[in-house]
Amino acid sequence: MKFKTIVTAGAVAAMLVGCSNGNSATTDIKAPKFGFIGPLSGEASQYGSAVKNAMKMAINDYNKKHGTKITGVYYDDKADPTTAVNDYNKLYNDDKVTAVLSPVTTGSALSVASAASKNNTPVLSPSASGDKFTMNGKTAYKNVFRICTNDSYAGTYLAKQSKAKYDFKNVAVLYNKESDYSTGVAAAYKAEAKKQGVNVSFYEAYNANTKDFSTFISKIKQANPDAVFLPDYYESVVSITKQLRDSGVKAPIFGADGWDGVLGVKGVNTADFENCFFTSGYNKDATGGPTYEFVKAYEKEYGTTPSMFAGMAYDTVTVMMKAINKAKSTDPEKVNAALEKVKVSDDEAVCGGFTYDKNHNPVKELNIVTIKNGQYVTAK
The missing domain is CATH 3.40.50.2300 (Response regulator)
Known part of the structure; x- marks a missing residue:
């Protein structure tokens, strides 16, 4: 800027x-x-x-x-x-x-x-x-x-925004089971989403060393979500998002503060992230x-x-x-x-x-x- x-x-x-x-x-x-x-x-x-x-x-x-x-x-x-x-x-x-x-x-x-x-x-x-x-x-x-802010705070906030700001009715959640950060945000989101009346139709976890997400993506496509919640750090987010887009998933993808840096990953296709969003602790604008x-x-x-x-x-x-x-x-x-x-x-x-x-x-x-x-x- x-x-x-x-x-x-x-x-x-x-x-x-x-x-x-x-x-x-x-x-x-x-x-x-x-x-x-x-x-x-x-x-x-x-x-x-x-x-x-x-x-x-x-x-x-x-x-x-x-x-x-x-x-x-x-x-x-x-x-x-x-x-x-x-x-x-x-x-x-x-x-x-x-x-x-x-x-x-x-x-x-x-x-x-x-x-x-x-x-x-x-x-x-x-x-x-x-x-x-x-x-x-x-x-x-x-x-x-x-x-x-802590993971529960961010996950809860995003679940509330899913309902109030974006009116998502059906969300798929894919998270990293070996990351304390990822599991914490995912769990908080799922708990609050239920209170907000947002259906979590898919909720599964991958291992940190996973490279091929095709099995998860097939299930996500079957769930036909309004959006995909992907709470992980930027390197994994870029890889998973690319595979989601390449498979034809066009739904919005969003995450928490671990996303900050996705556009700086070498070789990232910024078009994959068009209109995606994440939470941030400050307003750089x-x-x-x-x-x-x-x-x-x-x-x-x-x-x-x-x-x-x-x-x-x-x-x-x-x-x-x-x-x-x-x-x-x-x-x-x-x-x-x-x-x-x-x-x-x-x-x-x-x-x-x-x-x-x-x-x-x-x-x-x-x-x-x-x-x-x-x-x-x-x-x-």
Whole structure:
């Protein structure tokens, strides 16, 4: 997306990091060190790279604005939970980080949450959406939070929109049984769809290494749905959507935030996604405010329009520093207590203001992003 307005670096920093309790509160605190764990190589690297880029940009902006000396330490977990825990142990034992602003993917985040709870390390993930990520059984971990909405929230929202906005009466659901993210969103959608009077005529799961979806597609065609719900990450979504279209399925296909990135997959036929849609945590079409300023600055810095994951990563620095300033300390217990009570306004965050519920999930508005003419367009 191109904008004609020119924004200075100073203006961007002022707009995006004006959330502290004042310069004195910030500079009185010893320079925090934040850890990153995410896929910088492998199939999910598009997510990890976006999060790392935005996190580095947010740290630089905050330091320029407040005179702080925040630093970041970055590890590539390749979206592997075992590697992620090893990375967390390095961040905690060797790097002595103040907080972990990640992991990026749900599988890694679930493992790190358990490990970090033993040390009370503040964990604030931009994008780990699995319901269980913040939960230690039936209660929330004291130290684990997120910026994105959780799977149940997204699945429920999409089921409501299926009825109210799109008037779907019959939907097929195909999901990845080996993905906590995919199974969580699918289950929430199915439960809410029933309440909304939307018939789920097909509900089946595939293995993560499945390449040929013809058997599933034959069943979907027999169900003759108004739409197909496909809650998975962008690489799988592109493959399945292509096979659906090649087989003659013309019904709308939709998903949740894991779709963000489908148009960036090498060799993707954008026509396959015409009028398909997914949920997003921010409005990249914004014409003003923090989101607009962030998009412009990111495009200037990295030469590409940022995904939702980049926006949420920028917000992790804003929100964590807001909590540290409120706590007036980097002591983990005090920071975690401050995070629970944090209130973020719309003019402070790229991905919108929010408060936390009792399970440390943000309560915020979602956007619907439609794909038209090979471009992401935020639905009005």
